[in-house]
Amino acid sequence: MIEIHELTKRYGSVTAVSGLTFTVRPGEVTGFLGPNGAGKSTTMRMIVGLDAPTSGTVLVNGKPPRAHAAPLRELGAMLDPRAVHPSRSACHHLLALARTSGIRRGRVDELIEAVGLAGAASRGAGKFSLGMSQRLGIAAALLGDPHTVILDEPVNGLDVEGIRWIRGLLADLAARGKTVLVSSHLMSEVAQTAHRLIVIGQGRLLADTTVAGLSAGHASLEDAYVHLTDDAVEYRAA
């Protein structure tokens, strides 16, 4: 479970996130939506404990993010699939992360298999396509079989087989009672996969509802989303 209360983050004079309050519950897939620059990545970084909030609190499974003794068991995050050392193999990348908590080598092997990287595991991660990097990032997030999973745009760069695999994976994780927070810009995908939606814009909460709830009265989720976020779009083509 992720509990966010009055979360605010300022970088100098820029307020990235302001007064966010919401709860992400276990057992369902929660979509995290918002225009570019809305503060989704900043929020996710604070959930992982990479940035400290200016004010407000974030609790992951009841504790602040940096307080867990077995962090990979509590939270698995994929924020940037390209964040790997280029000359290190996928296998060694995962082994090093797993080793910090004493997670066994066998777990790394079975995850490499499960994400579909078995053939590429000993190749330098710098040579991976975006899709392969996504798979590696997901494997890294799932190393400790975490209770809570947060994924930032996981289908970005995946082929059709990959997109369907993610769809099934997210459903499987939620079915196991895990907390799943997924950010995405693909409304069609979100409509299929998510139950609840958290929509933010310009650092503020715009909606905390179900897919059905947001889509009500609109032709599609995409229409409903655009209608909701129209005023909060940061970057718009002329």
Add this chain to the structure above:
Amino acid sequence: MTTLSYHQHGHHQPARLPVYSLPQRVTQGRVIAAEWIKLRTQQSALWAGAGAIGLTAGFGILYAALLAARPPHGAAAAAFDPTAVSLSGIQLAQIAVGVLGAMLITSEYGSGMIRATFAAVPRRLPVLWGKAAVALAAVFAASVPAVLIAFFAGQSVLAKVGLDTSFGQPGVARAVLGSAAYLAVAAVLGLGLGALLRNTAAAVTALFGLLFGLQLLAGLIPGATGVTLEKFMPSTAGQAIASVHPDPGTSLGPWAGLGLFAGYTVIVLALAARRMSRGDA
């Protein structure tokens, strides 16, 4: 458990995600082991290490060969220190190992991997200590054979003109093995600078500044002040250990010097730790 339905278009294979229920916990020992995996699979670090070994052994032997071809006369002959000849490569190797140490951490900031590392070790400082431990141990372990090769090969070259010394002579073993220790500490200094500055180029520049620049600056100050100041500069102090008979006028004692160098390194590491634990990743 809630039941979820999702729309299926054609075949869909449910993901079979394996469960993992064995105990897991972050410990400093495990973080050290993880850092060792990272070091030994980081190409750039391995090349820097190979460079350090090559420079140490290579220059030691080369300088010995040069001197054997043109033996020193007069005052130079009186002050001649055969051990120092074999250890002359340390001057350059210190940069190579400093760069190695820096790259252990700057590569993570550069690639963004530091976020995954801190997600796995949210208390962060165990990562810095883990990197320091493996840098210290790995560079020492690699430097010992390098200095021994430099010494024994170099001395056998010098023996041809009767200028050699032997490992058993007083102070020689300490100077040779102490040089390996100096390199190990220099690697940790590089790591500290890398963690503080988070950027390879900046860290290397700072490394040059601390190891060469300060010494030069102190040397420019005239009179006794300059001489005294130079004794306490990081590289001069650290390399006192490499001197078989350090001159008290221009150098600290061997262990005091190495200790001071280690002290500077600890200060840099402490500053890095402060930045690391407080800052945004």
